Amino acid sequence: MAARNCLKFLLGHEARTLDAVDPTATVLDYLRLEERRTGTKEGCAEGDCGACTVVVARPSPEGGLRYQAVNACIQPLGTLDGAQLITVEDLAAADGTLHPVQQAMVDCHGSQCGFCTPGFVMSLFAMTKEGFPPETDDQAIDEILAGNLCRCTGYAPIARAAHGLAAMEITDGFDARREETQAALAAMDDGADVSLTEDETRWFHAPASADGLAELMLQYPDATIVAGATDVGLWLTKHLMRPDPLIWLGRARDLATIEETTTDITIGAGVTYSDALAHLSWTWPDFGAVVRRIGSTQIRNAGTIGGNVANGSPIGDTPPMLIALGARLHLRQGRIRRVIPIEDFFIDYGKQDRAPGEFVEAVTIPRPAPGQIFKAYKLSKRFDQDISAVMGAFSLFVDEGRIVTARVAFGGMAGTPKRSPSAEAALTGHTLEKSAFETAMRALAIDFKPLTDMRASAAYRLKAAQNMLMRVFIEVTDEDAATRLWDKRGIDDAGL
Amino acid sequence: MPASDLAVHRSTIHESAARHVTGTAPYIDDLPELPGTLHIAFGLAQRAHARIVAMDLSAVRDFPGVVLVLTGADMPPDVDISPVHAHDEPILATDVVEFHGHPIFAVAAATRDAARRAARLAKVTYEDMDAHIDIEAARPKGRTVVTPMTLNRGDAPAALSTAPHVIAGRCAVGGQEHFYLESQIAMAIPGEGGEIKVLSSTQHPTEIQHMVAEALGVALHLVTVEMRRMGGGFGGKETSGNVFACIAALVARKTGRPAKFRPDRDDDMIVTGKRHDFVIDYRVGFDDDGMVLGIEGTFAARCGWSADLSGPITDRALFHADNAYYYPAARFVSLPLKTNTVSNCAFRGFGGPQGVVLAERVMDEIAYALGLDPLEVRLRNLYGTDTRNVTPYHQTVEDNVAPRLMTELADKADYAARKARIREANAKSPVIRRGIALTPVKFGISFTATQYNQAGALVHVYTDGSIMLNHGGTEMGQGLHVKVGQVVAAEFGLDIGAVRITATDTSKVPNTSATAASSGSDLNGMAAQAAARQIRERLTAFAAERWQVAADSVKFENGTVTVGGETLSFADFVKRAYNARVQLSASGFYKTPKIHWDRAAGRGRPFYYYAYGAACAEVAVDTLTGEYRVLRVDILHDVGKSLNPAIDIGQIEGGFVQGMGWLTTEELWWDGQGRLRTHAPSTYKIPACGDRPLHFEVALLENQANVEETIHRSKAVGEPPFMLAFSVLHAMSDAIASVADYRLCPRLDAPATPERVLNTIEALRARAK
Numbered sequence A: 001m002a003a004r005n006c007l008k009f010l011l012g013h014e015a016r017t018l019d020a021v022d023p024t025a026t027v028l029d030y031l032r033l034e035e036r037r038t039g040t041k042e043g044c045a046e047g048d049c050g051a052c053t054v055v056v057a058r059p060s061p062e063g064g065l066r067y068q069a070v071n072a073c074i075q076p077l078g079t080l081d082g083a084q085l086i087t088v089e090d091l092a093a094a095d096g097t098l099h100p101v102q103q104a105m106v107d108c109h110g111s112q113c114g115f116c117t118p119g120f121v122m123s124l125f126a127m128t129k130e131g132f133p134p135e136t137d138d139q140a141i142d143e144i145l146a147g148n149l150c151r152c153t154g155y156a157p158i159a160r161a162a163h164g165l166a167a168m169e170i171t172d173g174f175d176a177r178r179e180e181t182q183a184a185l186a187a188m189d190d191g192a193d194v195s196l197t198e199d200e201t202r203w204f205h206a207p208a209s210a211d212g213l214a215e216l217m218l219q220y221p222d223a224t225i226v227a228g229a230t231d232v233g234l235w236l237t238k239h240l241m242r243p244d245p246l247i248w249l250g251r252a253r254d255l256a257t258i259e260e261t262t263t264d265i266t267i268g269a270g271v272t273y274s275d276a277l278a279h280l281s282w283t284w285p286d287f288g289a290v291v292r293r294i295g296s297t298q299i300r301n302a303g304t305i306g307g308n309v310a311n312g313s314p315i316g317d318t319p320p321m322l323i324a325l326g327a328r329l330h331l332r333q334g335r336i337r338r339v340i341p342i343e344d345f346f347i348d349y350g351k352q353d354r355a356p357g358e359f360v361e362a363v364t365i366p367r368p369a370p371g372q373i374f375k376a377y378k379l380s381k382r383f384d385q386d387i388s389a390v391m392g393a394f395s396l397f398v399d400e401g402r403i404v405t406a407r408v409a410f411g412g413m414a415g416t417p418k419r420s421p422s423a424e425a426a427l428t429g430h431t432l433e434k435s436a437f438e439t440a441m442r443a444l445a446i447d448f449k450p451l452t453d454m455r456a457s458a459a460y461r462l463k464a465a466q467n468m469l470m471r472v473f474i475e476v477t478d479e480d481a482a483t484r485l486w487d488k489r490g491i492d493d494a495g496l
Numbered sequence B: 001m002p003a004s005d006l007a008v009h010r011s012t013i014h015e016s017a018a019r020h021v022t023g024t025a026p027y028i029d030d031l032p033e034l035p036g037t038l039h040i041a042f043g044l045a046q047r048a049h050a051r052i053v054a055m056d057l058s059a060v061r062d063f064p065g066v067v068l069v070l071t072g073a074d075m076p077p078d079v080d081i082s083p084v085h086a087h088d089e090p091i092l093a094t095d096v097v098e099f100h101g102h103p104i105f106a107v108a109a110a111t112r113d114a115a116r117r118a119a120r121l122a123k124v125t126y127e128d129m130d131a132h133i134d135i136e137a138a139r140p141k142g143r144t145v146v147t148p149m150t151l152n153r154g155d156a157p158a159a160l161s162t163a164p165h166v167i168a169g170r171c172a173v174g175g176q177e178h179f180y181l182e183s184q185i186a187m188a189i190p191g192e193g194g195e196i197k198v199l200s201s202t203q204h205p206t207e208i209q210h211m212v213a214e215a216l217g218v219a220l221h222l223v224t225v226e227m228r229r230m231g232g233g234f235g236g237k238e239t240s241g242n243v244f245a246c247i248a249a250l251v252a253r254k255t256g257r258p259a260k261f262r263p264d265r266d267d268d269m270i271v272t273g274k275r276h277d278f279v280i281d282y283r284v285g286f287d288d289d290g291m292v293l294g295i296e297g298t299f300a301a302r303c304g305w306s307a308d309l310s311g312p313i314t315d316r317a318l319f320h321a322d323n324a325y326y327y328p329a330a331r332f333v334s335l336p337l338k339t340n341t342v343s344n345c346a347f348r349g350f351g352g353p354q355g356v357v358l359a360e361r362v363m364d365e366i367a368y369a370l371g372l373d374p375l376e377v378r379l380r381n382l383y384g385t386d387t388r389n390v391t392p393y394h395q396t397v398e399d400n401v402a403p404r405l406m407t408e409l410a411d412k413a414d415y416a417a418r419k420a421r422i423r424e425a426n427a428k429s430p431v432i433r434r435g436i437a438l439t440p441v442k443f444g445i446s447f448t449a450t451q452y453n454q455a456g457a458l459v460h461v462y463t464d465g466s467i468m469l470n471h472g473g474t475e476m477g478q479g480l481h482v483k484v485g486q487v488v489a490a491e492f493g494l495d496i497g498a499v500r501i502t503a504t505d506t507s508k509v510p511n512t513s514a515t516a517a518s519s520g521s522d523l524n525g526m527a528a529q530a531a532a533r534q535i536r537e538r539l540t541a542f543a544a545e546r547w548q549v550a551a552d553s554v555k556f557e558n559g560t561v562t563v564g565g566e567t568l569s570f571a572d573f574v575k576r577a578y579n580a581r582v583q584l585s586a587s588g589f590y591k592t593p594k595i596h597w598d599r600a601a602g603r604g605r606p607f608y609y610y611a612y613g614a615a616c617a618e619v620a621v622d623t624l625t626g627e628y629r630v631l632r633v634d635i636l637h638d639v640g641k642s643l644n645p646a647i648d649i650g651q652i653e654g655g656f657v658q659g660m661g662w663l664t665t666e667e668l669w670w671d672g673q674g675r676l677r678t679h680a681p682s683t684y685k686i687p688a689c690g691d692r693p694l695h696f697e698v699a700l701l702e703n704q705a706n707v708e709e710t711i712h713r714s715k716a717v718g719e720p721p722f723m724l725a726f727s728v729l730h731a732m733s734d735a736i737a738s739v740a741d742y743r744l745c746p747r748l749d750a751p752a753t754p755e756r757v758l759n760t761i762e763a764l765r766a767r768a769k
């Protein structure tokens, strides 16, 4: 099938077909500069503040529509293909009646300077469409709003608005036009490969299948793959790079699958964090707890584990956990596929075991084995939406009170996410005794010489990493001890 | 002639709320662009302190779309944009760059994208000079950006030499990035006959007007500055907008085209000043009861490369080194150090919070030294009412409500019982430790530069009864416009909906002061009231004559005017007044009474009155990593008779969380080359939604009218709540103290990042051994 050379999406309820698309243009610039929809704001152009939050609706695999908040500032325009883009201007009724979300924000005095407000409105709007969690407590609200910074209100009135909304039954204009929208989106869903350009010099390709991707990658071995664009987007907006061509894998549905067997879970490279979360939390609660803190709802709605691994960053959150769990990485070049232990992928700082034209197809994570204990700790300056200073992951196989195998991996401690052979050796063969953990703590200093930067000093990184081992020890030996700040135990007498 | 109270003392929503939530409240970047508008970006120095040996801008000039490149050489000679006329701030650096990120050229292009790309293409050769990045590096040289100030009351050295207990120490507190969500922006539009109109996101339109006039070498009447709303200011738009407005104006002048300057977030954070970080060395003497006898402090501040407002800011640190406590003898000295970093500037509290750092540290020191509860020490040392009521700057405290606030709050928050429970729980908890603290705030209200304490307003009543209000204050989210609108509506007995507030505009109300120092509604509310009253008096006089009744029988209420047994709608009444040729427009003026200040003598009454508050915070600290969480915060705050309780509570909640950010996760970090590495939200962490206290209760102190004759007896609220956040720092301190059985003062510095918390825990454990 010939590639389609235009971009099709709905802007609110209006169809848009763009023949000329700058491959590195962002959704935000398109809205503000082309459409002059200036309700959506730019606060940072790096996905961190949420002022640019828009909602993207797509047909859901279960039928119906799925509404997700994303950061317009780092989303390449081409990623809108086949979607409905909803901005703050679309919410109020034609007669000016405010949407319930907007009304709640007004009633609760949720805006002061107002610059963050459209972003909050859109994050909350997405929640009203998707349904708030059954018991929307403060923690749930924090999770929904972690990607929206407000410098004025201190969040209290916005949280009050969110609580109010969670308790409401809301139907709106989008429900009224749901069928029409679904029909319009279905009409766009032509299964074609898409190739977009503004002037035939630079290109944005969106193959409709993994095979298509494989072929394109052979054709352009040095192309830049875009999954969620939560890293790549920043290259465009902050580093002003113009990688060419960009190949977006968001249209390749066969990469967006999760396969569960009795022994493991295989997550396709196109699966977003949001989609993987439930599976991961269920299998490995600590893995899920960390993923829940990766970026924000907006970032998790776009970002992928595949991208987190492929970028080779030493401070990505999932690699240490994947390494500790002994995950396997599926790589593909044309028709040639290979599977490697994920730790072997990270060769050195900035260097991964990926050949030109090769791409990540999936990652396979083993399920828990009898006697396996898995702990993961993310340490950052701010609890939510922050890059880790240290990320520690620990997998212990314990048999009759003795540690048979230990896999200890860290991020933020070296140029790559990395295991600590010395600490593992110190633990292996020992019972769950304090002295073994203390030896392992000292052993970390042999394997790691971390850096000092704005996130943490070398000394603190080492100390904190060591103390994480102590936390493992306490958690596996003292069930009564509250070891986590978010653990409600121990704080229940604060009068909360 | 009683004014109707209908419009004031009620929680009217922010005047732009409905537009905020629909995205229809335009900020400058949202306005339609005129054809031909140019966009500007800065080229920034890549050295902290260096001579520019050569600058090759050919690639910048040749970049497609570039229209103009300006360097220091293109700046009119001798132009200086120092807000205090220190003549130390050229618009662009010329021979010498004074900080990493110092703007050295500006490029204007057809698109913002082209300007940003071109700006990165400069080739500059530098010859490095000695750079002093932080306070300790700058201290030996001792170069200050302004003359230091000394406050002296009593004989502190003598008091210290005879005190039964003396503690000497040092505390440090970090700076803070404003992180207004809307970055700096200016748009300049050339007009006829040398006129220029500048739209600027600024708290101080008049200063922008002055700077632009200076840069263009024209009279003030050729420059009009307009400001409808800012997406946050917090002090960061008091002086920092000058450079963007001047460059935009110069580009507009040179090209004859409109010019817009919106730096990206990184450039904004690199180029504009921040809250000053301080290192404070102190000695405090006290008796066996924990009463301070004498205190000395040296307040060294990183001011950056130029004076900016560092003088009055470091002064205010000294003014608030007492917080709410009486010091029988005190000697405080400021040390405003010149450093090779961005020039620091105003930020909510204006140096005051940094002064409070010392007061609260000292209270903790005394408590641990004597084994007393820190709250007890705080209560004992509070200012008195008739005695023990003179500040280190010789102003008498006449309105002290701190004792009442603190005791009421301690009761309400159940401080004592919770503290006992926490200690018990801590004893059994190996990892997570909790802490609690209750701290006061007393904050002086007025600009310490007395001349700024004046304001003007303009009120027009139209013949349909609608009212247009304009005043010198700027709206940055704080709700100033709705408050001033309420004041005017109240004068006419109208609903707030009858009053429309228009953009702050130097051609409507001239010679205004910055909207700063929490003074917005105090000053502009009074000026607007004065304007409205003139019109109402004319209307009343007209009514009294036309209906032949006594003036005091004319009533303006509920949108009507009652006169001589007749009730007319306000609109009908006004139409009649118009027909009778009554002037329906007036300008009002206000200046704050009673205040005076002699800086050289360190003596006077710099503040018209004080605003007070108290907060009680409980936190949990993870002793393995130093992470923490704020569990519960109760606040009781004094806003006098609130003009608008909802807006005031919003300021308290927001100020508290912002203060908490300053004291906890917000860390500015420079590398060895003097490069600020925390210049975006990815690396600079302001509080997120999840950082707000789990349980957050704010109440206003009841039945407490301002003793001074402020607008409807209200009190300023912008800055004071910021310092309520000390309760969090000291609650963390309390939690940390548990690792050494509460025997030692943890001396937790700020920002208390997890790293600093863990270091403090480790240091405390080492000291306890």
Ligand SMILES: Cc1cc2nc3c(=O)[nH]c(=O)nc-3n(C[C@H](O)[C@H](O)[C@H](O)COP(=O)(O)OP(=O)(O)OC[C@H]3O[C@@H](n4cnc5c(N)ncnc54)[C@H](O)[C@@H]3O)c2cc1C
Pocket: A046, A047, A048, A224, A225, A226, A227, A228, A229, A230, A231, A232, A233, A249, A269, A293, A294, A295, A296, A299, A302, A303, A304, A305, A306, A307, A308, A309, A310, A311, A315, A316, A317, A318, A358, A359, A360, A361, A385, A386, A387, A388
């Ligand atoms: C605000 C914000 C917060 C963040 N917070 C966190 C955090 O808390 N923890 C964390 O770990 N990360 C965080 N990140 C980084 C980022 O979100 C993650 O690394 C994410 O997993 C990247 O996935 P993506 O799908 O968006 O990748 P993309 O940006 O699309 O791609 C990332 C890199 O991987 C390559 N790539 C992507 N897919 C493939 C593939 N299938 N095969 C080969 N190469 C591929 C791309 O070419 C690129 O080099 C944050 C980012 C932002 C903007």
Ligand code: FES
Pocket: A041, A042, A043, A044, A045, A046, A047, A048, A049, A050, A051, A052, A053, A071, A072, A073, A074
């Ligand atoms: S502009 Fe800040 S997240 Fe997009």
Ligand code: FES
Pocket: A110, A111, A112, A113, A114, A115, A116, A117, A149, A150, A151, A152, A153, B181, B231, B232, B477
């Ligand atoms: S209201 Fe100003 S940033 Fe949220």
